[in-house]
Amino acid sequence: MIIPKFFIKLLFLGLIFQFASAQQPIEEYKDIFVPFEPTPGAHYLFCALYLLLAVAFTVLVCMHKDWWALCLPIGALFEGVGYPNKIRFAETMSMGLFIAGDVFILVAPVAYLAFNYLVFGRISHNLKNDSRISKGSVTIASPRTIKHIFVWSDITTFLAQFAGQLMEISSDQRSNGNKLTLAGMITQLISYLCFIAIVTDCRFRRLPNLRSTAVGRNIDKVLILLATSSFFILVRLVYRVIELSGGEGNSVQKSEACFFVFDAAPMLLAISVWLIWPSRTISMKKSNTGFQIEDGKTES
Template structure:
């Protein structure tokens, strides 16, 4: 009950932020939180023997187990938009426009696999097959996110290597929050893989404390950072996507060109144009 109320409130706050800022690209985050709260609501009904049938079990399993895919999708979108509007495609392993499409396609595919497995779990005759299908979906979703983490780490390394960014750009806040959020999501994926591979009589699956601490609480922490540091506030500001961050463009009187003291122009692929003035 408490978990459902917390996720519902969090989802409503996210929805308010999306509507106020017109960040429609972020709609998956509040929808995921609200869907998960509905799953907890359905779970309450399962305490009554009268509601322990397929029409209740399937929605509960799908909503609680699969709604977190929306949180992963949100992180994919944030990363892609940071690359497009703040960081630049040169710091991406693939084209930024493909980031969200690639990983969200993977996310949706694994969501469907998990949902199919969850639907089979409620029947005694198909429970074993459903558990196998569900586990495959969990593993594939986790591997996809691990690959995503490699992308995020490589981008950070590439930015540091280039030495254009000073580390004081405002979008670093969104990037760091994305990284911290990913750490908690990775912890949750490890738990989900372990849980799906164990029998129902195992300690981890038979004690709900593990579910609430390593799954529900971990996911809440992963998305709660966005309540404070909403990424939409940082997109497009202090951009280095064109090479030099606007607020660092200064004049070098000797040759009348844009100049940045910490950047090695002998290695630059960017054209050295005429006089460039700092934007307001």
Template sequence: MVKLEPMTNGYYLWHYVPSIAAGVIFTVLFFAITAFHSWKLFKTKDRFTFPFAIGGLFEIIGYAARVAAHGKTGELMPYVIQSVFLLLAPILFAAAVYMVLARIIRSVNAEQYSPIRINWVTKIFVGCDILTFLIQGSGAGMMAESSMSKMGKNIVLAGLILQILTFVLFLVTAIVFDIRMRANPTLEATQGGSPWKKHLLSLYTVSSMILLRSVFRVIEYGLGNDGYLLANEWPTYVLDAVPMFIAMICFAYWYPSELQPFLVKSELEVASV
């Protein structure tokens, strides 16, 4: 029977022995949905969805590392790999979501309804996303060192809080746009045929899943090493793996490449004026 083992210095990386079954199941699930995203990316050539496919790859690597860690709880590398890749994957999903909103707005020629100038929507939110990526990435690496574990967790916590604040601002931007559009829709929205409502609903769903996962991680790290969430494995799968898988399913089902023809049409109309 596999037992929980410490590192050579006596420091325990894990509070439990990672489940092989759960790790394999989610490795396979994320492999399947990531393969579909990669195929859609290749087929549509919509490069802004590239972060979503890379995020899926991060999920695969992360859960595969958890499987590898089952009998190696005293080894550093599997722990670091799963910690870093699972922590950073949702940030890549968020980057793609941020870029979808700008395309939804442009597809119905409704830039005037965005509370943030359309040219700045992607720049602001993706810029914050990159900063969050760097903060959490540096903190995740430090957590593996027993002497720097507390500092690493605090850095990750700061990155997660920034991610949540960014996402809340993003959702406020999307909701304000939605309310204004429904109150006084543009001609392109009513007669142009753009599936903007469908993709806005998808954006809300995916964003909610990422926000749920981020709140879970904030609470997890906030409770510390002795907290229930870090001491048990099931919350990682129920409150991280499942929401991220749902997010990938939604993004795949309502793939934003449908907006592309309306973007081209809008650009041509503007150019002709």
């Protein structure tokens, strides 16, 4: 299950409270950890937007009892918290604020990837069992196998990025920390490209006539949302790989405009598409009989 494993990740993030209480100063590294002077207005705006999305997604999860989707509001909450702490870190440098700011913003999108994996995993599971839509395999491997592959990829890349960021606090390990964070980000990019390839193969090669049925058209609507979300996620992943591969103090890293255009905004758009909640369009409950349909609409 992704959700229990996601909570394991949150336990690691819980370490920030220990660091925050210690408040060890790292003022001598300001040029490295604060490559640009953050604009308060923009950071507080994105904080508000992410927190509003966190509330909206929490309401949707509770309304539809989609507990499997809790990673989405949790991720939005952590990213929202990160923006004001990024401002505070620039003013009062400490390990706690670095982790609660920059690190939160860096690793929170792992939760968004987890949500997308879950959405497709549930769709592919039900497609496999719905004889009206699929007459054979809908993915290159079983949905269960695919789920485990991407779950562990998600966990591995999260831990690599989190550990790398912690290592960067140490002057002796800063270079290794940057390399580890970069390796985690590259692995995450490759993993997500593989995921997109699997979804594309499912939709266009294995289910070319998906829109020939009412339930199929509804499924396709959710897959379009998934594709839209994935596009913005890829924009952010490519940006982060370029930023991290340029070394300390590179021009991309020093540009606040690049950060907002290629990270903050794409991630906001990537999750905003899910305000059109998938359970409103198709049943996201796992079923051994496939999707249920009545009067041209799927049941929730």
